[in-house]
Amino acid sequence: MNYNWDWNVFFKSTGIGKEIYLDWFISGLGWTIAVALAGWIIALALGSVLGVMRTLPNKWAARIATTYVELFRNVPLLVQLFIWYFLVPDLLPERAQIWFKQDLSPATSAYLSVVVCLGLFTAARVCEQVRTGIQALPKGQNYAAMAMGFQQAQVYRYVLLPQAFRIIIPPLTSEFLNIFKNSSVASLIGLMELLAQTKQTAEFSANLFEAFTLATVIYFVLNMSLMKFMGWVETRLRVPGMMGGAK
């Protein structure tokens, strides 16, 4: 391959204001993190509620949660994003439409769409993990808590969920990483997150290889750090005496 690598490109001016290309990457990374974290908060909260619903004796609660999961797991993420960004705003009441399309900056409206989209999409997956975590617990835990006079909510809050969440930290970690990676779909609705900034750098500077190499490294380092962080969380929450726990 006959390619002239030029790593200095990141420190060159973009020709727009005083910005260098590295600034674009930093700003892109900022958006990527902002999208993923906000989406994750929605996913974790909603997914936990849905996961609990799927384990409740109430048939209707379980059915609603199951339907949700089927719906959000079986439609491609990108299709969901386009629906949230292009279709859903048109279904809003007129005043909300004007607010979304005119009052908000394009970046903000794209941001809201992608956060909602990723949050709801990932919630379906979190739901399944929370459900399996709860179902993996011995039935006796539920009985013991009930026998003590706990309300159902207390059974979940104090007995089932603290154990279920510990069990599912590893799969939950990969979902957490997924939402960072999936956030790159935002580039398709014009949000200038990391991938969009990469493409823009490539086009402006013609240093395609350098741009994508840097993006790859950033995604990799970011996800590795998150993985290490979650590993640390898992160790911190480990119960003494249990599998792999310190005595």
Added chain:
Amino acid sequence: MIRFMNVHKWFKDLHVLNDVSLNVTAGEVVVVCGPSGSGKSTLIRTVNQLESINSGEIWVDGKNVVDPKTDLNALRAEVGFVFQHFNLYPHLSVLDNITLSPLMVKKMERAAAEKLALQLLERVGLAHKKDAFPAQLSGGQQQRVAIARGLAMQPQVMLFDEPTSALDPEMIGEVLRVMKDLAESGMTMMVVTHEMGFAREVADRVVFVDHGQIIEEAQPEEFFMNPQHDRAKQFLRQLLTPMQ
């Protein structure tokens, strides 16, 4: 204290409890025994409605537990239950296992709940294990913690569902001693067990269950020396001399 009146329960076609009537008075210790699958565990679980029933009435401390108007959670708080597999909460320390329900259900102050828990741990001989986690304890120790946990709600009644069946032989004694102690303190107890030594020494009455029916009800001496029913005779023979 506990009164079963013509209780019936079906699991689909299986008649698990067939017209059970039984009365346990305050301070009494009743041992329930019978072959496996006879319905004795189901029977004891109906008292605090971990198992529902199809017909009949069960009264505990003056309240009908099958009446939908009865506050089941309040009632369960008055009934201690000890399980075969201990069912301690593995993510909580021994102390937290015991204080959880007093704190959450009775809304007790933390200091008071911890003081009570320590007294109970003292009583079951495990005060030094208050900061341990369940997985760090032996089976016998776990079951003693479970008993302390049940007592922490200051119950009117304690129910034991095969409390020693999951234990190694050398740990059975420590649990039975705690239970005997409890019986001597005047606690009303209903105990599903095959520990005939315990039944003989501690029980006021032995109830023999087979195919969901109470077929024999007698004082321990009477039951062991002179069982009336053939099924009970056969059961005792097998329990005492299993190889023959």
